[in-house]
Amino acid sequence: MKITDVECHIVVDPGLREDATSSAQDDLIVIVRTDEGIFGVGETDTGPWLAKAAIEAPGSHSMAQGVKELLIGRDPLDTSAIWETLYTSTAMSGRRGPVICAMGAIDMALWDIKGKALGLPVYKLLGGALKESITPYASLQPSGGTVQEYGDSLVAWANRAAEYGFEAAKLECTLGGPYNHEGLQGTDEEMTDIIRDCRRAVGPEFTLMVDVQYLWYDAKSALRTISKWEGLDIFFVETPLRIDNLEGYAFLAREAPMRIAAGEWQTTRFEFIDLMDKGQIDVVQPDIGRVGGLTEAMRVCNLAQDRGRLVVPHCWKTAIGIAAAAHLAAVLPHCPFIEFLPSHLCDSQLRAELVELLLEMEEGSLRLPDKPGLGIELNFDALDKFSIEESAGDSPGQGVANQ
Numbered sequence: 001m002k003i004t005d006v007e008c009h010i011v012v013d014p015g016l017r018e019d020a021t022s023s024a025q026d027d028l029i030v031i032v033r034t035d036e037g038i039f040g041v042g043e044t045d046t047g048p049w050l051a052k053a054a055i056e057a058p059g060s061h062s063m064a065q066g067v068k069e070l071l072i073g074r075d076p077l078d079t080s081a082i083w084e085t086l087y088t089s090t091a092m093s094g095r096r097g098p099v100i101c102a103m104g105a106i107d108m109a110l111w112d113i114k115g116k117a118l119g120l121p122v123y124k125l126l127g128g129a130l131k132e133s134i135t136p137y138a139s140l141q142p143s144g145g146t147v148q149e150y151g152d153s154l155v156a157w158a159n160r161a162a163e164y165g166f167e168a169a170k171l172e173c174t175l176g177g178p179y180n181h182e183g184l185q186g187t188d189e190e191m192t193d194i195i196r197d198c199r200r201a202v203g204p205e206f207t208l209m210v211d212v213q214y215l216w217y218d219a220k221s222a223l224r225t226i227s228k229w230e231g232l233d234i235f236f237v238e239t240p241l242r243i244d245n246l247e248g249y250a251f252l253a254r255e256a257p258m259r260i261a262a263g264e265w266q267t268t269r270f271e272f273i274d275l276m277d278k279g280q281i282d283v284v285q286p287d288i289g290r291v292g293g294l295t296e297a298m299r300v301c302n303l304a305q306d307r308g309r310l311v312v313p314h315c316w317k318t319a320i321g322i323a324a325a326a327h328l329a330a331v332l333p334h335c336p337f338i339e340f341l342p343s344h345l346c347d348s349q350l351r352a353e354l355v356e357l358l359l360e361m362e363e364g365s366l367r368l369p370d371k372p373g374l375g376i377e378l379n380f381d382a383l384d385k386f387s388i389e390e391s392a393g394d395s396p397g398q399g400v401a402n403q
């Protein structure tokens, strides 16, 4: 089998809000086609224009070759060999950032092809399932123009998640820092009150995590507040500090009363080695499309297992990435949850319409996807509807959706 084409589709949610801290509003969908008619689908979580350019840009010299050009004619089953070719042959332009994100979408699509070609679900190809079901957690994003409304909305979301059958949820509670909700400012004490209200609402058995989205600048300020959450039984606190403050992360990992999680932005295992060995974090959160695909995510997970750390993958795009995360989680003993939000609990139209996930939640668990490949169905009508017709200089606000 040979790769014959790599299609890149930029899709944008018609309701995109540029002030919203949510990357579920756009996507790069990559379709890898073969001479046997089998195709694979992948996606990545980064600026879709950048990732598309990283794939389609022609190469020049031996250290900065073109990704798409390198793929045409290759056997799509050679996932590790292709990863090495792409990494080495783009070393001067790639190694981290958008090129790795682009490679992540491609690698995801190659695993989809491999599963379809062999008639097996991807988790079988990754070594076989260790569990019969996967536990999802719901990421809850509050809304509101005041701290009171924001807190009330988060409590309402927590109640909805519990009513829906979730046994775990992550509170996106950020009243400051660079990615706070619509510039809403609040105090650390108000955040603590909101988290306490959410715990009260869902009861003691429910697993709660908190994502503060890089809120604090210094580790001691972070510690001062998260120490007060000790009695609230928080499973982890995600990204309390700016991501390059590895000494700060190491301090928090040592001193905080709960696990510290990070990694949604990291590309390649090498950035995770830094996060684990210098930053000493307890929970790594590779996003499969960003980190470099399933091939690279498995390496990160193996490195985390060697160090006795947990893995909880980041996943905020469509069911393509959710499916990839489910297959990954199935084969890992140290991955207790995946991030999963059913489309009707999410206001992203892309999440709702682009991809059908053949994965249903029952009693707080997801059964393993058992269809060949990733086990997803791309809706080509929706792909066409949300695709941006590009012209030079298009941005989400300026591009024209094909509606």
Ligand SMILES: [Mg+2]
Pocket (backbone or CB within 6 Å): 211, 213, 238, 239, 264
């Ligand atoms: Mg996060």
